[in-house]
Amino acid sequence: MKLKFFDANLYVGKPTKAVYKPAVSAEEAIRALDVQGIEKALIWHIAQHDLSPVEGNRLLSGLITGQKRLYGCWTILPPQTGEVITLDFFDRMKKERIAALRAFPDIHRFMLNRVVFGSFLDEAGERKIPLLLSLEKGISWQGVYGLLKDFPDLTCVLCDIGIWGADRYTWPLLENYGNIYLETSLLALGYGQLEATVRKFGAERIIFGSGFPERYPESSICEVLHADISEAARRKIARENMENLIAGIKS
Amino acid sequence: MKKENLKEEFYKNGRFKRLPVYDLHGHMGSLAAIHFPFPDTDSMVREMDKSGIRMLVFCHHSALLSPDIGNRANIEAVRRYPERLRAYCGINPNYPEIMEKDLKSFGRYYKDVYVGLKFLSDYHSCAITDARYEKAWDTADGMGLMVLLHTWGNSAFNGPEHIRKVAGEFRNARILLGHSCHGEWDRAIALLKDFPNIYLELCAVLDERGFVEKMVAEAGHERIVFGTDFPWFSYNYYIGAVLGADITDEARTGILSANAERLLSEHISLENA
Numbered sequence: 382m383k384l385k386f387f388d389a390n391l392y393v394g395k396p397t398k399a400v401y402k403p404a405v406s407a408e409e410a411i412r413a414l415d416v417q418g419i420e421k422a423l424i425w426h427i428a429q430h431d432l433s434p435v436e437g438n439r440l441l442s443g444l445i446t447g448q449k450r451l452y453g454c455w456t457i458l459p460p461q462t463g464e465v466i467t468l469d470f471f472d473r474m475k476k477e478r479i480a481a482l483r484a485f486p487d488i489h490r491f492m493l494n495r496v497v498f499g500s501f502l503d504e505a506g507e508r509k510i511p512l513l514l515s516l517e518k519g520i521s522w523q524g525v526y527g528l529l530k531d532f533p534d535l536t537c538v539l540c541d542i543g544i545w546g547a548d549r550y551t552w553p554l555l556e557n558y559g560n561i562y563l564e565t566s567l568l569a570l571g572y573g574q575l576e577a578t579v580r581k582f583g584a585e586r587i588i589f590g591s592g593f594p595e596r597y598p599e600s601s602i603c604e605v606l607h608a609d610i611s612e613a614a615r616r617k618i619a620r621e622n623m624e625n626l627i628a629g630i631k632s
Numbered sequence: 633m634k635k636e637n638l639k640e641e642f643y644k645n646g647r648f649k650r651l652p653v654y655d656l657h658g659h660m661g662s663l664a665a666i667h668f669p670f671p672d673t674d675s676m677v678r679e680m681d682k683s684g685i686r687m688l689v690f691c692h693h694s695a696l697l698s699p700d701i702g703n704r705a706n707i708e709a710v711r712r713y714p715e716r717l718r719a720y721c722g723i724n725p726n727y728p729e730i731m732e733k734d735l736k737s738f739g740r741y742y743k744d745v746y747v748g749l750k751f752l753s754d755y756h757s758c759a760i761t762d763a764r765y766e767k768a769w770d771t772a773d774g775m776g777l778m779v780l781l782h783t784w785g786n787s788a789f790n791g792p793e794h795i796r797k798v799a800g801e802f803r804n805a806r807i808l809l810g811h812s813c814h815g816e817w818d819r820a821i822a823l824l825k826d827f828p829n830i831y832l833e834l835c836a837v838l839d840e841r842g843f844v845e846k847m848v849a850e851a852g853h854e855r856i857v858f859g860t861d862f863p864w865f866s867y868n869y870y871i872g873a874v875l876g877a878d879i880t881d882e883a884r885t886g887i888l889s890a891n892a893e894r895l896l897s898e899h900i901s902l903e904n905a
């Protein structure tokens with residue numbers, strides 16, 4: 382049976398620094414998915430990072446309206462400034478098909494900790510809304526460790542975990558925090574990393590992501606297709622784990 | 633019946649039936665900065681079998697980073713799998729006496745173990761143009777060896793300008809630009825166009841979409857070779873990238889196989905290796 386994929390790490394839009402053939406519309410994103418045989422995707426807009434979460438979130442919401450194969454990620458800023466987080470934030474998320482959050486504290490110049498996000502991230506944690514953190518775009522390992530010390534039950538997907546093997550960073554997190562997941566776009570790059578992580582922590586902790594348009598989706602796909610893991614593990618990583626995360630969100 | 637293309641074949645089987653893949657940039661053994669789950673020789677060759685890698689040309693981490701162990705790690709590994717492995721003799725110019733000894737004994741291991749030399753200048757903090765490398769360059773030039781350079785954009789030790797100097801001086805050496813002057817892609821392509829003895833190698837290029845396309849479009853695929861830093865990076869991932877690149881199957885065949893075969897055939901018979 383052909384493996385079906387759910388891509389948790391794909392952005393749309395033109396970055397400030399040009400990349401090769403990005404998808405700039407929902408139709409182009411869906412075309413990119415079709416080329417790879419990817420069924421669904423959780424997408425974000427690069428303007429959320431490069432320009433401003435305020436504008437980027439708006440662009441993203443407009444783009445996924447009416448697109449059943451696409452879910453959206455909004456990017457958060459400190460609640461105190463009221464730029465993104467408002468009283469009706471969680472209601473708006475649901476209404477606009479936003480299934481996850483992103484944060485880029487180092488680039489957007491704030492602290493991602495309890496002092497700043499106390500009750501907001503407590504509620505996001507209770508609602509089991511995934512927070513996606515990119516180690517290549519705006520948070521350090523120290524930042525991740527600090528966040529999880531403050532919010533140990535938060536559902537977090539660690540994306541773009543770096544070119545150099547990161548087991549020494551990721552495995553202690555997987556061991557200590559039950560709601561941490563690793564995304565494959567760079568986990569799959571290291572020889573044996575995906576297999577070793579599955580053996581130690583189970584396939585439930587890994588989520589497929591392509592890294593498109595900065596990486597070739599075929600790279601992660603080939604590693605998931607041919608890693609020395611069970612077929613059940615392959616299905617979980619390719620699609621089921623992300624579907625379960627979205628299904629588990631409490632409104 | 634529609635002919636299966638390379639992407640379809642690899643997706644289905646995880647290897648190619650009729651396309652032996654050559655990896656011209658590998659290492660071996662454990663390393664301070666990274667946990668490698670499977671860095672030993674036996675595991676690596678098992679993975680090569682699985683992914684259809686005909687031959688890996690490597691330089692053991694010990695040969696590059698621990699003068700106390702040095703090149704004997706290379707020799708032992710190749711002796712264990714002579715049909716699947718060849719090595720670059722690691723050159724560390726910070727230890728001229730070891731380097732001289734290794735170069736003196738190079739002939740004894742040439743072809744059976746070594747097909748070239750490996751310089752890791754950024755890590756050794758010694759420019760490839762430094763006089764301390766001279767004997768190694770002379771050996772490579774005299775024997776027409778492959779020289780795998782670690783290269784990086786804006787490097788103080790192995791950037792495009794350093795390469796331009798040695799490529800013009802040692803025209804008989806086959807100079808492989810490991811990582812293709814990462815980040816200074818235009819200058820790497822210019823080097824390829826200007827010097828017939830330069831080859832671009834794709835390790836750390838393939839995890840960023842779009843640059844292989846640029847290289848092939850601007851300079852052709854004939855002197856672009858596949859490399860992975862194995863056991864750093866996964867064959868599935870890097871072959872997947874070559875398959876995902878917007879290039880023809882003919883270019884993919886050259887990059888994954890034919891271009892390396894041409895280079896290696898100058899030193900060894902691949903049928904009997």
